[in-house]
Amino acid sequence: xxxxxxxxxxxxxxxxxxxxxxxxxxxxxxxxxxxxxxxxxxxxxxxxxxxxxxxxxxxxxxxxxxxxxxxxxxxxxxxxxxxxxxxxxxxxxxxxxxxxxxxxxxxxxxxxxxxxxxxxxxxxxxxxxxxxxxxxxxxxxxxxxxxxxxxxxxxxxxxxxxxxxxxxxx
Numbered sequence: 001x002x003x004x005x006x007x008x009x010x011x012x013x014x015x016x017x018x019x020x021x022x023x024x025x026x027x028x029x030x031x032x033x034x035x036x037x038x039x040x041x042x043x044x045x046x047x048x049x050x051x052x053x054x055x056x057x058x059x060x061x062x063x064x065x066x067x068x069x070x071x072x073x074x075x076x077x078x079x080x081x082x083x084x085x086x087x088x089x090x091x092x093x094x095x096x097x098x099x100x101x102x103x104x105x106x107x108x109x110x111x112x113x114x115x116x117x118x119x120x121x122x123x124x125x126x127x128x129x130x131x132x133x134x135x136x137x138x139x140x141x142x143x144x145x146x147x148x149x150x151x152x153x154x155x156x157x158x159x160x161x162x163x164x165x166x167x168x169x170x
Contacts, residue, residue, distance in 0.1 A: 018052035047083035062162035088145030
């Protein structure tokens with residue numbers, strides 16, 4: 001029961017972040033059509049948004065309300081969950097590497113500052129603090145994604161009866 005409370009909190013947290021990500025997906029889709037390399041990243045972000053919504057739907061209908069869920073919901077959760085695991089793993093590993101090797105982060109910030117046309121006083125410190133905050137957020141977000149997907153897969157096995165056709169509807 002305690003795990004379900006943690007799962008519920010993580011689901012609502014991921015759903016809120018997925019709402020924000022969905023705005024970036026719509027904006028990034030046009031850029032991704034012009035740049036095929038970016039298309040993979042946009043695809044993974046769409047998978048995270050779909051996974052977040054489908055896991056919320058499974059929680060609210062299949063687990064909480066004990067209602068019938070279509071098998072396509074289970075399939076959507078599985079497929080998008082695998083993509084979400086891949087993205088969560090990449091985010092977590094990249095953030096962890098940058099956290100463990102701050103000289104790499106400093107190098108990126110120096111390159112970004114050198115590309116600026118005008119040099120603003122205090123810009124490097126501001127960028128460094130913003131990047132550190134973003135890095136901490138991405139580290140936590142990647143970990144949350146990994147934990148949530150593994151919990152969802154476990155719950156899909158435990159509540160497999162939610163996807164069984166109800167008696168009398170065959």
